[in-house]
Amino acid sequence: xxxxxxxxxxxxxxxxxxxxxxxxxxxxxxxxxxxxxxxxxxxxxxxxxxxxxxxxxxxxxxxxxxxxxxxxxxxxxxxxxxxxxxxxxxxxxxxxxxxxxxxxxxxxxxxxxxxxxxxxxxxxxxxxxxxxxxxxxxxxxxxxxxxxxxxxxxxxxxxxxxxxxxxxxxxxxxxxxxxxxxxxxxxxxxxxxxxxxxxxxxxxxxxxxxxxxxxxxxxxxxxxxxxxxxxxxxxxxxxxxxxxxxxxxxxxxxxxxxxxxxxxxxxxxxxxxxxxxxxxxxxxxxxxxxxxxxxxxxxxxxxxxxxxxxxxxxxxxxxxxxxxxxxxxxxxxxxxxxxxxxxxxxxxxxxxxxxxxxxxxxxxxxxxxxxxxxxxxxxxxxxxxxxxxxxxx
Amino acid sequence: xxxxxxxxxxxxxxxxxxxxxxxxxxxxxxxxxxxxxxxxxxxxxxxxxxxxxxxxxxxxxxxxxxxxxxxxxxxxxxxxxxxxxxxxxxxxxxxxxxxxxxxxxxxxxxxxxxxxxxxxxxxxxxxxxxxxxxxxxxxxxxxxxxxxxxxxxxxxxxxxxxxxxxxxxxxxxxxxxxxxxxxxxxxxxxxxxxxxxxxxxxxxxxxxxxxxxxxxxxxxxxxxxxxxxxxxxxxxxxxxxxxxxxxxxxxxxxxxxxxxxxxxxxxxxxxxxxxxxxxxxxxxxxxxxxxxxxxxxxxxxxxxxxxxxxxxxxxxxxxxxxxxxxxxxxxxxxxxxxxxxxxxxxxxxxxxxxxxxxxxxxxxxxxxxxxxxxxxxxxxxxxxxxxxxxxxx
Numbered sequence: 001x002x003x004x005x006x007x008x009x010x011x012x013x014x015x016x017x018x019x020x021x022x023x024x025x026x027x028x029x030x031x032x033x034x035x036x037x038x039x040x041x042x043x044x045x046x047x048x049x050x051x052x053x054x055x056x057x058x059x060x061x062x063x064x065x066x067x068x069x070x071x072x073x074x075x076x077x078x079x080x081x082x083x084x085x086x087x088x089x090x091x092x093x094x095x096x097x098x099x100x101x102x103x104x105x106x107x108x109x110x111x112x113x114x115x116x117x118x119x120x121x122x123x124x125x126x127x128x129x130x131x132x133x134x135x136x137x138x139x140x141x142x143x144x145x146x147x148x149x150x151x152x153x154x155x156x157x158x159x160x161x162x163x164x165x166x167x168x169x170x171x172x173x174x175x176x177x178x179x180x181x182x183x184x185x186x187x188x189x190x191x192x193x194x195x196x197x198x199x200x201x202x203x204x205x206x207x208x209x210x211x212x213x214x215x216x217x218x219x220x221x222x223x224x225x226x227x228x229x230x231x232x233x234x235x236x237x238x239x240x241x242x243x244x245x246x247x248x249x250x251x252x253x254x255x256x257x258x259x260x261x262x263x264x265x266x267x268x269x270x271x272x273x274x275x276x277x278x279x280x281x282x283x284x285x286x287x288x289x290x291x292x293x294x295x296x297x298x299x300x301x302x303x304x305x306x307x308x309x310x311x312x313x314x315x316x317x318x319x320x321x322x323x324x325x326x327x328x329x330x331x332x333x334x335x336x337x338x339x340x341x342x343x344x345x346x347x348x349x350x351x352x353x354x355x356x357x358x359x360x361x362x363x364x365x366x367x368x369x370x371x372x373x374x375x376x377x378x379x380x381x382x383x384x385x386x387x388x389x390x391x392x393x
Numbered sequence: 394x395x396x397x398x399x400x401x402x403x404x405x406x407x408x409x410x411x412x413x414x415x416x417x418x419x420x421x422x423x424x425x426x427x428x429x430x431x432x433x434x435x436x437x438x439x440x441x442x443x444x445x446x447x448x449x450x451x452x453x454x455x456x457x458x459x460x461x462x463x464x465x466x467x468x469x470x471x472x473x474x475x476x477x478x479x480x481x482x483x484x485x486x487x488x489x490x491x492x493x494x495x496x497x498x499x500x501x502x503x504x505x506x507x508x509x510x511x512x513x514x515x516x517x518x519x520x521x522x523x524x525x526x527x528x529x530x531x532x533x534x535x536x537x538x539x540x541x542x543x544x545x546x547x548x549x550x551x552x553x554x555x556x557x558x559x560x561x562x563x564x565x566x567x568x569x570x571x572x573x574x575x576x577x578x579x580x581x582x583x584x585x586x587x588x589x590x591x592x593x594x595x596x597x598x599x600x601x602x603x604x605x606x607x608x609x610x611x612x613x614x615x616x617x618x619x620x621x622x623x624x625x626x627x628x629x630x631x632x633x634x635x636x637x638x639x640x641x642x643x644x645x646x647x648x649x650x651x652x653x654x655x656x657x658x659x660x661x662x663x664x665x666x667x668x669x670x671x672x673x674x675x676x677x678x679x680x681x682x683x684x685x686x687x688x689x690x691x692x693x694x695x696x697x698x699x700x701x702x703x704x705x706x707x708x709x710x711x712x713x714x715x716x717x718x719x720x721x722x723x724x725x726x727x728x729x730x731x732x733x734x735x736x737x738x739x740x741x742x743x744x745x746x747x748x749x750x751x752x753x754x755x756x757x758x759x760x761x762x763x764x765x766x767x768x769x770x771x772x773x774x775x776x777x778x779x780x781x782x783x784x785x786x
Contacts, residue, residue: 002471002503024503026573029442029471036504045438049422074701075570078395078422110395110417111429174601174608176701177468177570180419208567210603214708215567308467308569312705315607 001043001188002028002036003305010235010245013286015300017235017245020203023308026181043188049079051187055255056081056163058154060147061171063088063095066102068314069171073106073114075179076169082114083157084171085150090118115157117385119143119150127384135371144368148272152370159258160378160385165190167255170313178309186255189303197260197284197300199276202253204311217310223321224250226349227274227328233342234278234332238287248304249274250328260300261373263292268368270324271331275367277302278335287337326355330364394436394581395421395429396698403628403638406679407689410628412638413596413697419574436581444580445472448648449556451547453540454564455480456488459495461707462564466499466507468572469562475507476550477564478543483511508550510778512536512543520777528764537761541665545763552651553771553778558583560648563706571702579648582696590653590677590693592669595646597704610703616714617643619742620667620721626735627671627725631680641697642667643721653693654766656685661761663717664724668760670695671728680730719748723757 001023008019028042036042057080059072069084076082084103088095096118103116117124125142136152138144143153151168158166167186173179182202189200206217227249236242248254250273263283267275283290284300332338333346343363350356350364394416401412423437450473454462462477469475477496481488489511496509510517518535529545531537536546544561551559560579566572575595582593599610620642629635641647643666656676660668676683677693725731726739736756743749743757 024467024499025471025505026468026569027470028503029445037502040502045442049438052422071701074417075419077420078418106417109430109433110421112418174703175568175570175705176419177568177574180573181570210607214603215705308464310567310705312568312608312703 001026001048001184002040003043003185003188005039005041005192006303007039008245010239010243012235012238012281014284014296015280015302018301018303019245020247020304020306022306023181023185026184026308041192043191047191048184048187049077051165051190052077052079052183054163055165055167055183055186056083056154056158056161057167057169057183058083058085058151058158059169059171060150060154061086061088061099062147064171064314066098068173069099070102070106071176072169072171072173072179073103075173075176075183077180077183078110078112080167080183081158081161081163082112083154084114084116085119085154086116087119087145087147087150115161117153117157119145119153123384124153127381131377131380133371133373133376135369144268146268147270148266148268148370151272152266152373155258155261156373156376156378156381157385159262159373160382163258165255165257166261168252170252172314174312174314175309178307178311181307181309182253185305185307189255189305190257193301193303195299195301196257197295197298198303199256199260199280199301200254200303200305201248201251203248203251203304203306205307206310208310208312210315221250223324223328224248226325230329230332230342230346230349231274231277233345234281234335234338237339237342238285246277249277250324260295263295263372263374265372266370267327267331268370270320270327271367274328275331278332278337282335282337285337322355325353326350326360326364327367331367333364334366394419394441394577395433396436396578396581398432398434398585399696400432401638403632403636405628405631405674407677408673408693408695410638411694411696413640413699415699416574416578416701419577419701434585436584440584441577441580442470442472444558444583445470445576447556448558448560448576448579449474449476449547449551449554450560450562450576451476451478451544451551452562452564453478453480453543453547454492455540456482457564457707459491461566462492463495463499464569465562465564465566465572466496468566468569468576470573470576471503471505473560473576474551474554474556475505476547477507477509478512478547479509480512480538480540480543508554510546510550512538512546516777517546520774524770524773526764526766526769528762537661539661540663541659541661541763544665545659545766548651548654549766549769549771549774550778552655552766553775556651558648558650559654561645563645565707567705567707568702571700571704574700574702575646578698578700582648582698583650586694586696588692588694589650590656590688590691591696592649592653592673592694593647593696593698594641594644596641596644596697596699598700599703601703601705603708614643616717616721617641619718623722623725623735623739623742624667624670626738627674627728627731630732630735631678639670639697642670643717653688656688656765656767658765659763660720660724661763663713663720664760667721668724671725671730675728675730678730715748718746719743719753719757720760724760726757727759
């Protein structure tokens with residue numbers, strides 16, 4: 001893969017927020033050692049495959065069409081460990097069973113390693129209670145149903161499997177080739193990084209909308225635009241310089257080193273993706289003290305890479321739009337480092353868009369938080385989970 | 394890439410027509426030497442890159458949007474030689490100039506080898522007259538304007554550049570990842586083949602149509618269905634067994650070894666793709682004698698591989714539909730090996746669809762033919778063309 005080196009960086013304490021980097025070639029062949037130029041880097045296939053072998057790809061799914069899930073599976077490079085965390089309904093049709101069968105069928109053909117696990121599996125909840133990971137559990141003692149919780153379980157499984165990196169890919173993607181590109185971008189970002197504490201986020205070149213006259217290649221989703229604007233305000237407030245650096249606030253497709261992932265506090269619900277950024281700034285922005293001195297010393301990098309493939313995905317309608325905006329902005333609003341000025345702006349934006357319920361007029365609801373999983377004993381998890389999850393192949 | 398071995402084959406003289414093969418993994422990593430199963434083959438990245446280095450990809454273009462062309466370029470693996478044959482208008486805006494600039498900009502960044510040449514370049518026509526390749530020229534002594542003629546020029550350039558394989562990819566593809574898959578399929582098919590006379594054709598898993606309610610993933614285009622049906626009738630007539638083996642009659646995305654390509658007679662206009670099949674059956678079907686004994690001895694293989702990526706492309710409307718059907722079926726109708734029974738069926742189909750003009754009621758027009766380029770002196774071409782074409786980078 002041939003892509004930009006970071007050209008523009010906002011530094012925020014120990015955190016480097018790199019501006020969007022472009023991809024030039026999906027497949028740049030093998031690295032012949034020739035430098036391309038001062039600004040473009042060539043990550044050879046050998047290097048990419050090596051990193052893929054140390055990476056788990058987590059696919060959170062909730063009743064997605066099986067045909068799409070199969071397509072996504074076919075796009076994930078062979079050497080990655082695939083982990084499907086399902087929150088699909090089990091009645092009246094046991095969708096999870098169908099997903100398991102589809103995965104097993106796929107793996108029979110390709111001989112790949114893969115896990116599938118239902119988020120509400122009682123054994124899973126039990127072992128999480130045993131190891132004391134209570135912040136992921138609901139009042140009923142079961143893992144909560146959100147996508148964030150699914151992602152966390154995926155990360156625990158990735159750590160359990162001894163992987164160094166974990167990437168997330170949504171199951172509603174129409175284009176297996178785009179999935180393939182995401183993973184190559186993850187690997188290329190990791191190859192470029194200067195620190196073991198790395199996050200790579202996908203920025204879509206286009207998000208085509210279906211209109212009467214055909215396809216319209218729009219650049220931004222409505223939620224992303226609002227989220228990015230306020231994340232940028234937060235950064236600007238501290239640096240004193242206006243910035244547009246943040247372009248991937250709501251990016252579901254992203255990856256992290258487990259070294260970074262296990263240190264973060266997560267937000268439940270739709271705020272998980274933007275709050276990852278906020279929490280990195282909280283922890284490693286130098287504004288409030290942290291216990292993670294090693295990351296402070298080595299630095300944290302956030303890369304944003306723009307795909308070549310447009311993002312053709314299932315249109316879920318506007319039902320969750322409000323929830324996503326309120327959740328995303330709420331997670332910024334309630335941050336310990338969010339200054340009053342940015343809070344005002346957020347409140348104004350939410351009110352002007354009529355996003356807030358009667359009871360929320362004073363402030364958006366605070367997101368539920370999930371603790372870092374650094375100290376969770378994954379060996380104990382492993383013992384129990386090897387029974388609950390289906391280890392295909 | 395992990396894909397089916399041919400499971401079902403129609404043998405027609407020295408020609409093996411393989412049934413559609415499926416792709417399981419876009420990226421199967423490096424070949425670890427482990428056999429996958431009896432029916433699935435793993436073509437490792439090393440093997441694919443090696444073949445790509447011996448392959449030219451020809452992109453015929455006619456005023457396609459530059460953004461799409463750039464996307465297609467980014468999807469072609471680095472090690473392929475890219476050849477753009479343009480038939481774009483040069484007035485009022487010189488689109489060819491814009492295409493040249495786009496290609497040069499792209500190549501500056503990626504350091505790839507690429508040619509671009511305008512099909513109506515006077516120098517090109519002159520040298521083709523000099524070497525006596527008259528069947529590609531119109532009455533005015535210039536190269537005719539069809540896509541077929543563009544493809545032929547691409548093949549000549551590929552041969553001139555010493556490549557062993559030539560693949561064709563249309564410039565109107567929205568998804569660079571799909572382009573990448575096509576080339577990997579070409580290389581995988583070649584790797585699997587048992588003969589140096591090989592053709593690999595792309596079958597799309599879906600061709601999404603835009604409807605009011607969103608995307609509808611249809612399987613077949615209207616033209617393809619008709620073309621395939623009559624190609625299959627032709628095969629069935631000789632074998633005595635009904636067949637549905639042929640699924641890619643109108644596939645613009647396909648590749649050939651130059652050893653095969655240079656032996657074929659081509660049809661001008663929209664019939665080029667189906668007539669490739671017909672001509673292979675004419676030449677190597679054992680029905681009429683051939684001068685190409687080596688291909689008869691070693692055999693000719695036609696593979697058809699179904700993509701994982703859906704085919705999102707520019708919707709050109711129905712303008713050319715009629716022309717495509719009449720051209721495609723006409724090329725079968727007028728074949729020396731087309732039996733009267735199949736001719737009747739074709740005529741019936743065309744009449745019932747109201748596809749024939751008043752003057753064509755007795756039979757569809759015969760396609761213009763372009764001679765094999767086996768004996769064209771490419772060294773002489775090379776000398777002149779190196780001046781006319783832009784060799785980017």
